[in-house]
Amino acid sequence: MGVLIDGAWREEELPQETGAAGEFKRVESVFRDRITADGSSGYKAEAGRYHLYVAWNCPWAHRVLIFLALKKLERAFTVAYSIPGLREQGWTFEANPQFPDCTPDKVNGFHYLHQAYAAANPRYTGKVTVPTLWDTSTRRIVNNESSEIIRMLNSEFKGIAGDDTDYYPLPLRGEIDSINEFVYTRVNNGVYRCGFARSQQAYDAAYDALFAALDELEVRLGRNRFLVGDKATEADWRLFPTLARFDVAYFSIFRCNRQRIADYPHLSRYLRELYRVPGIAATVKPRYYVIGYWSVKKVNPSGIIPKGTPAPYLEEDRRRQL
Numbered sequence: 035m036g037v038l039i040d041g042a043w044r045e046e047e048l049p050q051e052t053g054a055a056g057e058f059k060r061v062e063s064v065f066r067d068r069i070t071a072d073g074s075s076g077y078k079a080e081a082g083r084y085h086l087y088v089a090w091n092c093p094w095a096h097r098v099l100i101f102l103a104l105k106k107l108e109r110a111f112t113v114a115y116s117i118p119g120l121r122e123q124g125w126t127f128e129a130n131p132q133f134p135d136c137t138p139d140k141v142n143g144f145h146y147l148h149q150a151y152a153a154a155n156p157r158y159t160g161k162v163t164v165p166t167l168w169d170t171s172t173r174r175i176v177n178n179e180s181s182e183i184i185r186m187l188n189s190e191f192k193g194i195a196g197d198d199t200d201y202y203p204l205p206l207r208g209e210i211d212s213i214n215e216f217v218y219t220r221v222n223n224g225v226y227r228c229g230f231a232r233s234q235q236a237y238d239a240a241y242d243a244l245f246a247a248l249d250e251l252e253v254r255l256g257r258n259r260f261l262v263g264d265k266a267t268e269a270d271w272r273l274f275p276t277l278a279r280f281d282v283a284y285f286s287i288f289r290c291n292r293q294r295i296a297d298y299p300h301l302s303r304y305l306r307e308l309y310r311v312p313g314i315a316a317t318v319k320p321r322y323y324v325i326g327y328w329s330v331k332k333v334n335p336s337g338i339i340p341k342g343t344p345a346p347y348l349e350e351d352r353r354r355q356l
Contacts, residue, residue, distance in 0.1 A: 038162060055236050065154070069186045084168065087139070090317075091323050094180040097165075099317040101188060103316065106197045114127045116164065124148055126146055147166060201268045217269065220244060222276050224240060225276060227244075229284070252299075255300035278320075280295045282344055302347065309347055309348075
């Protein structure tokens with residue numbers, strides 16, 4: 035999948051992402067600065083100052099696209115959208131007629147995302163990931179941790195955002211944080227722990243933990259409309275990208291095949307309801323999920339991309355419109 039080693043691109047993987055028992059261990063993001071409303075962090079919230087590198091097919095980047103839509107911040111940021119699939123040098127930005135909704139980097143002119151990382155730190159060693167938040171004033175990467183970027187979008191752009199709805203309200207923060215930790219460990223990262231496992235033991239443990247978590251969420255959503263009460267919060271929008279990709283990609287390529295989200299009555303109802311929130315459907319690109327995940331060589335060495343795009347929530351929504 036490729037990494038930077040002392041600022042140079044290598045077609046390698048970080049050895050620390052595979053544990054002794056063959057389990058996948060995600061390495062934490064490195065760039066962790068913050069944008070603040072008052073600029074006390076050194077990065078002031080301003081329209082037009084910040085640039086985002088994202089990919090439609092990446093679930094972590096999807097979180098950021100969702101919050102841009104929910105907060106009506108699309109005009110406050112410039113965005114470069116990678117073409118789907120892992121290319122020879124990682125996330126790639128170019129004008130490609132096959133993917134008209136994937137745009138080149140018109141701010142820095144970088145063809146590959148690793149060029150932004152090397153520009154920010156010429157000796158950088160590590161993964162090159164989307165989303166990446168770039169400051170055009172200092173020409174530095176501010177942050178590449180999606181959970182922190184969405185918090186900034188939620189809270190620091192009042193007066194700039196077109197919608198000031200708070201998706202991380204103070205009275206609910208404890209419960210949201212608890213659910214976020216459960217969902218991240220068992221579901222968001224759980225599907226990757228299945229897909230990238232290097233031993234049967236590691237895969238079996240990840241698979242069992244994933245479906246135990248989905249079973250628990252199914253029960254919870256049988257009692258509640260959303261994860262925390264009757265209004266969507268940050269917790270829901272952190273779960274949504276994984277659910278949107280599950281039947282399309284994870285069920286097959288990551289071997290998460292006990293059952294589909296479509297087979298869970300409450301989870302599938304919940305997925306469809308979130309999908310219908312204004313602005314969200316435009317962030318969902320199921321065909322890109324197929325292309326993106328089946329392009330990962332370590333799970334699909336042949337590189338053959340399936341022709342089908344199984345997204346039951348889209349089919350049901352189309353039937354409703356007839």
